[in-house]
Amino acid sequence: MPIYEYECESCHQTFEQLVFKNKDEKTSCPCCGSAQTRKLISCASLIGGSGAGTCAPSAPSKGFS
Numbered sequence: 001m002p003i004y005e006y007e008c009e010s011c012h013q014t015f016e017q018l019v020f021k022n023k024d025e026k027t028s029c030p031c032c033g034s035a036q037t038r039k040l041i042s043c044a045s046l047i048g049g050s051g052a053g054t055c056a057p058s059a060p061s062k063g064f065s
Helices: none
Strands: 003-008 014-018 037-039
Antiparallel strands (some): 003 014, 003 037
16 A cells, blocks of 8 residues: 655645555645645655654755755
């Protein structure tokens, strides 16, 4: 079961969603409830987390650390 990363087009928050089915169903934003989301292309995270899934303003990426 893959975990996909999404961005809300209304509030611009990013969040992750565990997908149980192989369908490309619309996912609602957990912060504002909007159905206007888009799936992001992201790389795998092997250690730690990116902070995605929180309803705090997202900071610009500073690259790899």
